[in-house]
Amino acid sequence: MNKTIIIISLLLAAFLFGCAQKAEQPPSQKQPEQPRITTPVEEIAANELEKEMPSEEGNFTELDELLVSSV
Amino acid sequence: MRKAGPVLAILFFVAAVLAIGAGNGNAFGNILRNRTRANIPVNLTNLPVAAVVRAQVHHIFFAGRGIAVNPEDKLDFKYIRVITGRVLVPPNNISEASSTSPDLEVTCVNITAGRQRCYTLVRAGIIYLDNERYTLRNIDVDDETATASIYKNQTEVGSIAVMKVSKMNTTIWVGTLTIDGATYYAYILGLPHRLQIKERGEERAGNYKACGPKMPEVNATEIANCKKNGGRIYIGRDENGCPMAPVCLNATCPKVEPVSAQVKVTCRNQGGTLVGGVDENGCPVAQRCVLANGETVG
Numbered sequence: 061m062n063k064t065i066i067i068i069s070l071l072l073a074a075f076l077f078g079c080a081q082k083a084e085q086p087p088s089q090k091q092p093e094q095p096r097i098t099t100p101v102e103e104i105a106a107n108e109l110e111k112e113m114p115s116e117e118g119n120f121t122e123l124d125e126l127l128v129s130s131v
Numbered sequence: 132m133r134k135a136g137p138v139l140a141i142l143f144f145v146a147a148v149l150a151i152g153a154g155n156g157n158a159f160g161n162i163l164r165n166r167t168r169a170n171i172p173v174n175l176t177n178l179p180v181a182a183v184v185r186a187q188v189h190h191i192f193f194a195g196r197g198i199a200v201n202p203e204d205k206l207d208f209k210y211i212r213v214i215t216g217r218v219l220v221p222p223n224n225i226s227e228a229s230s231t232s233p234d235l236e237v238t239c240v241n242i243t244a245g246r247q248r249c250y251t252l253v254r255a256g257i258i259y260l261d262n263e264r265y266t267l268r269n270i271d272v273d274d275e276t277a278t279a280s281i282y283k284n285q286t287e288v289g290s291i292a293v294m295k296v297s298k299m300n301t302t303i304w305v306g307t308l309t310i311d312g313a314t315y316y317a318y319i320l321g322l323p324h325r326l327q328i329k330e331r332g333e334e335r336a337g338n339y340k341a342c343g344p345k346m347p348e349v350n351a352t353e354i355a356n357c358k359k360n361g362g363r364i365y366i367g368r369d370e371n372g373c374p375m376a377p378v379c380l381n382a383t384c385p386k387v388e389p390v391s392a393q394v395k396v397t398c399r400n401q402g403g404t405l406v407g408g409v410d411e412n413g414c415p416v417a418q419r420c421v422l423a424n425g426e427t428v429g
Contacts, residue, residue, distance in 0.1 A: 100226060100228070100229050100285070101220050101224050101225050101226065101229040101232070101235070101253055102229065102234060102253060102255055102266065102268055103266065104186050104218075104220060104224055105186060105218035105220060105253040105254075105255035106255045106257050106266040106267075107186075108186045108187065108188050108218050108255075109214050109215070109216055109255055109256060109257055110214070110257045111188075112188050112191065112194070112216075112324065113194065113212060113214045113257065114194050114195075114196070114212075114214070114322045114324065
């Protein structure tokens with residue numbers, strides 16, 4: 061009976077020792093973290109849309125043509 | 132034998148701890164529901180086949196220029212330039228804060244048996260009032276109306292609610308614009324754009340003079356509260372085609388459980404990004420782990 065308790069205690073001690081070793085692993089062995097995103101995606105999207113903003117001159121001409129042709 | 136009791140208790144305890152540690156807590160939900168809302172749907176026909184590696188405009192809701200006039204002071208007016216639409220963004224551009232945005236939509240298509248490719252799209256917009264640049268958020272656009280909150284440097288500063296009117300074969304967006312506490316009447320002449328989606332439904336034409344002097348107005352707080360609860364702002368019309376007061380249409384949204392810390396770690400370790408956003412009804416959806424190529428994990 062005592063032998064059983066000793067064996068189980070040894071196994072438990074070995075397990076706890078293994079856990080402690082794992083916890084002490086240096087951070088460099090962990091997965092590299094993804095770069096932190098600083099610009100909100102809403103801003104990224106808005107910036108893309110801004111490139112599609114109708115130009116100052118061309119589209120007013122188009123609109124004038126549209127309005128004149130519909131009269 | 133009596134001495135074996137504590138030992139067995141310790142063993143059970145260790146076994147329980149190991150079991151909890153090994154649990155995966157997978158909370159991914161495959162939520163694909165029928166479209167029932169009036170928001171302009173995502174155009175599935177021109178989604179790219181390759182992975183989205185940089186943000187690109189998917190389609191334009193409307194673009195135009197016009198004038199916003201203070202009804203109390205006719206010399207207090209602003210020149211408007213506006214564009215709004217959907218933008219495809221790479222999943223890894225989505226931060227944790229943006230991953231539950233009401234403007235974020237995730238559309239998934241089946242590519243082969245059992246595999247999906249997901250596209251992350253953001254409803255976005257830019258509005259210039261004179262030379263001041265603002266962004267639009269909490270955007271709802273259907274075939275007849277558009278509403279949005281107006282932001283300046285990540286701070287909500289106003290709102291816009293407009294309805295579409297057709298005159299002389301031209302689309303004019305008419306409504307109210309509130310900025311820094313002042314309310315303006317806005318008239319925006321729609322301009323054609325190559326990425327504008329084809330308009331559905333019939334065009335309305337009518338005598339809007341009969342509608343009376345009041346125009347629909349919605350404040351930014353109402354929009355934000357509506358969006359937070361999975362709703363959308365809707366401006367209906369009465370039998371004469373006159374706009375009615377904006378209302379918040381609430382879908383019956385199922386409760387979304389937040390993903391566990393372990394799922395977050397697993398997703399990050401696989402190079403994925405957790406994206407949630409909203410579905411076609413505006414309801415928040417469970418976060419999914421989307422890889423850079425658009426495929427989902429888990």
